[in-house]
Amino acid sequence: MTTKVVEDVAAESPKLDRGTPWWRRAGAIAAYVVVALLIWEAYVRIADVPVYMLPSPVAVFQELGTIALNGVLWPNLLYTVRNIAFGLLSGILIGVALGWTLYSSTWARRILNPYIVVLQAAPKIAIAPLLVLWFGLGLSSQLTLIVLLAFFPMMMAMLLGLSSISEDVHSLGRLLNLSPWQYFRMIQIPGAMPSLLAGAKIAVVDSMTGAFLAEYISAQRGLGYLMVLGNTTYNTALLMAAILLTVAVGLLGYTLVAAVESRLLRWRG
């Protein structure tokens, strides 16, 4: 009986077959993109859409090439990506710390909970003008908005992740006489990791929303600023190029989290 179980498990444990090879998956994605672009191009030509309404993909890519070469693109792209990265990171740290505090202290939970609920219930777009008023048009109001959006999913994820750790594992920590720091590092962080990564996927998107929202309202730089510029100057190709870039940034962020996830959650198989 035992040997049988052992054999079964041994047969099933090395999961070498990971399905389709990466180049076929990449090929499939490329095919989807090409088809979408072809339909877009065909529609613009056949229906003779005016360029300020919907420029053809060729025009959008030409615009993208132009701003890439004349130096408009890079500082703006870098500015936004840097803000997202910085705001997201701060949001993650603050969210994890707050989540831990709320989980660990009944008092903290009682005192902070109403504030957090109210803050979260308010639509951020409504707060944004206030932030500009308080922090000015510059970086600090933008970062504040990003952090405000990104910390909440991380905090909730941390709370959920910590409460998923079983009472027995908690007892184990006490039996092994773990210090609070050891318990945090060896049990709580890895135990909460699946939830934290799920939270991070939301936080990435939220922090991007925060960044673009902030730039719409106040910035003189960034991808959001390029969109506003394209929009107000009837340079729709520029607007579309900026949108494509935001999609690319979003995919990049999501891919990064997914890569971290597959590295850290190998044990889930």
Place this chain on the structure above:
Amino acid sequence: MVETSLSGQPYGAGEKTLVAIENVTKTYRPRGAEPVFALTDVNVDIHDNEIVSLIGPSGCGKSTLLRIIAGLDKEYDGTLNWSREPRPGKDIGFVFQEPALLPWRTVRRNVAIGLEVQGVSASEQRDRVDYLLGLVGLQDFAESFPRQLSGGMRQRVAIVRALAYDPQILLMDEPFGALDAITRDKLHDDMLRIWEETKKTIVIVTHAVDEATYLSSRVVVMSARPGRIRSVHTVPIDRENREPSARQTAEFAEFSGMLRSELQ
């Protein structure tokens, strides 16, 4: 409280006391409700190198008593008189009903966690874990994750994790309760082999009389509401005769029958 010994030469009994449990009383006092008397005036000695079972109906406080011995529950009246006071994090091995493994750690790193915390060198950890996994036939699964193991294998890992740092006492809280009958029998033999090899003092909480008879040198029978010790029996089966066929003997049947009638 009655002490009996039916016949035969018991094993591991009658030696030095490791911990004397004296007048231990535990009362839960929920706010706005009647107090619950979980344990009332419990007196029992746990000897060095013996396997002792605590049996009783659910709600008799046997798990509470085990947690008090483990130091997990410090809110009680009475005393635990240890011959050697357990050092924090080093002297209590505990096995829960669920394996409670850390799913993100490999089997090896699950077993090694106690050694890791104590700062034992990596090579020493490796040797110790290899030895322990060999003891329960899991040497080929050192680098597997818990998810990849069957329930019985996981519980074996949990048992050797508790033994890894060589505690002076191994406490087991219904450790085989969640397993199927065949796996349970296998683990019983694993336990006897582990005891043979380590001569650990082991306290097992169970509600299965066959398990108590097969594994222990002494059986402590408890009664419920309030949790008290009803009787303590020495199991009349020789150490050498603890093998699967022993379950069919008249002695075995007689002793478990007696326990069963005490539980009613």
